[in-house]
Amino acid sequence: MIAAIRTVMQKELRESFRDRRTLLNSLLIGPIFAPLLFILILKLALSRSVASQDEMTPVTVANAAAAPNLVQQLRASDMNVTLRDGTDAEIRGWIAETDALVVLRIPDNFGERFSGSKPAAVLIYADGSDSKGEQHAARVRAAVAGYSALIGGLRLQARGVSPTVVQTVVIDSVDVSTPSARATLLLGMLSYVIILATMLGGLYLAIDATAGERERGSLEALLTVPVVREHLIYGKIAAAAVMMLLALALVIASIAFALHAVPLETFGMSANFGPEVAARIFLTVAPFALVSAALLTVVASFTRTYKEAQSWLGLVLLVPTLPIAIAGVLSLQPQASLMLLPSLSQHLLIQGLIRAEPLPLAWTLLSVASTLLLGLALTWLAGRLYRREAILGL
């Protein structure tokens, strides 16, 4: 009985390993290319944010002659100042034409009001819908505010008053997020990558072993061997699960490898992804391979052709991402009750491991137990479905 399950499993694996297309889709595209692509995007995003911190902020000043000291101050605070005179309408035209342009217009009466110690207005023009322009505008605003505070302080001092008198409340922000936790905001997507790559690993085998076998006309012959039908399908599920475990190991290895290529530390972030964490992630997600192998097999059992199975299973791939997305929207905190939900529990545990947060052992055990239970239930269901005559697709 067990021998038959093993025979079927070995045969399905052997066929998959000989089929270049299956192998490519299962073990190369999902587990190896997806993380590399993900890391590449991460790297690009990081290098962009660093560049915008370092580069000089460009600002165009109109009517600079009215406020030479302010312009001096802008230059002193690392701004790339361009002088260009124009009316309100002209300035609006420049901003429409040029990306990320920020214009500081100094009204003609600026000098008069300034020397009379009255509030002197300046105008900052920027396109608020342009994120880069808005970033530049914020820096110009801060520089002008700094200049205003500096001059105000000097005026008070000249009148014999300490500038601290007007500083009633001072805000001191303390950022308590650890470098790892900050990284997790970006690396939070990694659990999706891991779970999806795992499922993709067994997708083609699951289709081939069910809808494919029926389409090729070998199913009827297979059903005439003296083996209980359930055992045939258990063997196929086991084979899909083995492929998924392989994909899981590969995707974890390629993530670990690719993360080395991103200098996360330079950005004050770190990902906890050493060999021990990698091994623990593998063990955490491994039971999920049974759930997805059985789930894909059950769904593929209802389809008539390889193509039909492919389109349905594409949708099924989204099912495990739903609890993760919903939990993300509701910003649910990890807790014991969530460990009962397969896919969500794996997602939360992976996040915890990458963040180097302490995870109760009970959570892991709950996740493993509930996932295995669902996997066995789906496997049983697949067995029931294979008992039906309709499985032949007559």
Place this chain on the structure above:
Amino acid sequence: MIRVEGLTRSFGAVRAVDGVAFEAKDGRITGLLGPNGAGKSTTLRILYTVLRPHQGSATVDGIDVLRDPLATRRAIGVLPHSAGIYPQLTARENIAYFGKLHGLAGDALARRVDELIAGLDIAGYADRRAKGFSQGERIKVALARALVHSPRNLLLDEPTNGLDVMATRALRAQVLALRAAGHCVLFSSHVMQEVAALCDDIVIIDHGRVVAAGTPELLRAQFAAATLEDAFVAAIGDARGLE
């Protein structure tokens, strides 16, 4: 030895098989002859346990097909209507896979597979992947697969479908050899010539019922026909599906 009594099976409103009864003896080739859709495949499918009848019974070597499907499957070799084989496995692996599922292992399995490869003249492509096999090559592998556990009884559903002349002749030779070895061969066909050339006993089926049965001589005599073809036409009322 296969015995069928009162077999009935419907699909929705359609009665595919309606009280079919016949006997296929050891050492003889029994042909199920009938036009397409007459109920031949359904009858065979009930015998090889992938369908259950709504009424009636069937035994193979005395084993109740309905009560003990596993024992029945051990006693029969099956070449189903769609005899697909696994394209990524070699011919040898295809045969061995079924041997393993029948409980064979090790040397015994290897010896039996070699025997079949030699006996069915598969040696030329035994270790090639089945992907590019011709229909004739595929059928031979499927037949070897059906024989791997040396069953006493053989069920063949339209085995010569899509075969060229040479492949058909080779298959006929195989079936005759099996008869000579004392096997009970039951095969379905809608090809008159084939049944006439091979069968010792003929069961003519139409609309799910047995309309006539017996040796070719008996059938000719029964319908006072000069040829088997005439007897067939007389039995089913017209020349539907004849080839």
